[in-house]
Amino acid sequence: MSIDKSTKYDRQLRLWESTGQQKLEDSSICLINATATGSELLKNLVLPGIGQFTIVSDLPVTPDSLSGNFFLDDEDIGKPLAMAMTEKLVELNTDVQGNAINDNLNNILKNESPEFWNQFSAVVVCDFISSDDLDKLQDITWNKKIPLFVLNTVAFYGSLKLIMPETTVVETHDPSRLFDLRIDNPWEELKHYADSIHLNDLDDTDHAHIPYIVIFLKALTAWKQDHNNLPPRTYPEKKSFRFDYVEALSRDIKSETNFIEASQSVHRALQSTRVPQPILNLFENSKIKDGNLNYHTPMFWIYVKALKNFVIKNDVLPLPGNIPDMASDTTNYIKIQSIYREKALKDMNEFTAEVFRILESVGRSEEGINKALIATFCKNTALLHVAEGSKDLCNNSLINKVLEEYRLLMISMDLQACL
């Protein structure tokens, strides 16, 4: 029976969309040691459709390996564990390829070259392995930038450690739904459009259908004229802006839904347009220092460099171009939407040209550059996320902090005992 993927994966596509799904389908994960925790982990990746998985274990299935493991049954007893678990797991999703290696990590590290690990996009170690083997594995995966997960469970306790140099996220799917509207910093076309609307000339129906972006632009201009060109900053100022500048433009604040909405969404007018600190921090990353950029620099960092140059020139990030829904008639809303979109497109073209310029400077061709990825990057520049990892299995600074706290506690208890 053939099943349409978009139907089968519908509930998860609504979360990570087709780009996330494609990445998952291109991935291959390696599980070292076939424990019950490991089988749960693989189940949760096989169901959504990871490309491949590989289980490494040289043990046979024994009666107690069935304890807590749903992906083995009594008929498997005596069979190789990796194979038995693989068979049960692939039943979950015919799109997934499962592989079993009936060997142990120690042998693989001894007999295979480090290139063996290139086939995996992530490696998971379940249960304890010798620290010698773990050190060796860690060196390999760290150098190859393959994420390594080390996990353990003991009764009601569990631990998970992720060891990887860096992970970069473009599509952060930010739930806070901030919109970059540039009310405090409108570009020419937006300003022109707002100026072209004369609230006093409109009949009551049209007046009650002017989108709040226009209301905000007018209110903020008026405020700035009255306040030395400064925006509202303190709480009383913001309150005054809301009542005396936004609501005051309304003919009847009890019935004009667009003005009611404007008053409720006044934070959008007060949002200041600036490059967020985490993004400014990215610009200081050594990877994009002149001289460090090279032929092998990952595309993410090429984009960050292009973004830095864009900001140097424009003082602002490329405009994402999306706007929230707001009370409005259709024509004005569509018009304003297209003003934002056109500006976003213009910014994106400038950004793309910058990307090409950098690629050329490091001797890379423009071929294989994905315009869709650039567009996605431009929409998300305010929310880019980079996590830098550590190679340490334990966080020594945290341990030292806990020990120090413990030492202080002991001293204070000693002191109390003296009293």
Next chain:
Amino acid sequence: MTTVNDDATSSDWDGRYYHVDQVLNTPGPRTEDSFQAGDAVKDFLRNQCKILVIGAGGLGCEILANLALTGFKDIHVIDMDTIDISNLNRQFLFRPKDVGNPKALVAAEFIMQRVPGVKVTPYFGKIQDKDEDYYLQFNIIVCGLDSVEARRWINATLVNMVDEENPESLKPLIDGGTEGFKGQARVILPTISSCYECSLDMLNKPTAFPICTIANTPRLPEHCIEWASVLEWPRVHGEKKLDTDDPEHIGWLYNTALTRAKEFKIEGVTWSLTQGVVKNIIPAIASTNAIIAASCCNEAFKIATSSAAFLNNYFMLIGTEGVYSYTFEHEKRKECPVCGGESLDITISKEWTVERLIEMLVEKQDIQIKKPSLSSGIKQIYFQAPPQLEQATRPNLEKKVSELVEDGGEVTVTSSTLPFNLSLRIKYT
């Protein structure tokens, strides 16, 4: 190797509970005094304890597997749904060949086949079909539901069931829920700790589009889809009910919405969005379900065995950025209509009609009663059913509340879908 047959005890081969027994054989640093390590606790868990799982969907499949593996052997499961293709990305007890069959039956069959010696008794139907006697037979109830209405019903039923004379009538309710990378698990001790109704205001408010936007000034693809389903479908199809599971119906909505979107130059109407809007689809993934279900089952196991302290009382998981979780004690609400007893004070304008008051009761975040009936003392204000009574009380809808209820007077609100009364104390501005 031990032979396996249908007899519950002889299927317990050596090593079968190797891992679970590590916890049950000896007391640990955090076990309670009541913990009877060894045979006594194992006997209760494996031979006496009866547990009910409500829902055999994303959470339910996980819950059933976890309970079976930790050694619960008498498991019952209720679910009213049949299997759909879009379930297969997470409901791992189902295969493509099972599509169309009842979830409860297929899930029960699968668990019994994979974990010998476990008895799973399925019921394909609604929780409302069962009475108190049915719910009284269980020691613990675990919910993995996606419906707020069903949760409110079982919560109120279990709270009402508590009889102070009979400690056995208090059934711990463990409730799990997920949405994308987020989820929560909680333990409810009916009448003792905060109940589901107490926390109703924590739910996200569903997006509702004003009818005038849908009818006159659409701006978003969602507005066009709502127009197709709310206004055009009944206009064109009359009495025929919209079936959101029927691809032909979704197709009609999609095309209708698309035409309207083109007319207004609105972009973004897709099949998937159409389906999402009309079915109010919530994203669901295997891993979040696994975490939440595991948390629920750990609590069920701890309550059944006293092997460790159980959750007090609300665990929240936020996996949207890293792994963040927060556990806190949600407090009882004094004016909770289910477990509180005190009446809820509301202040309204003297001009408000009964209809306006009803609108507020439907919308208010901590009330959300779909079809409320209102009475004051012996006076009937408005009743949704039966039809004769509805007709008789309908004229009151247009009357002012202040004409019918004095300042500080009480109004009792009931709903046919929920087994509880909410009492309001009305004050006028």
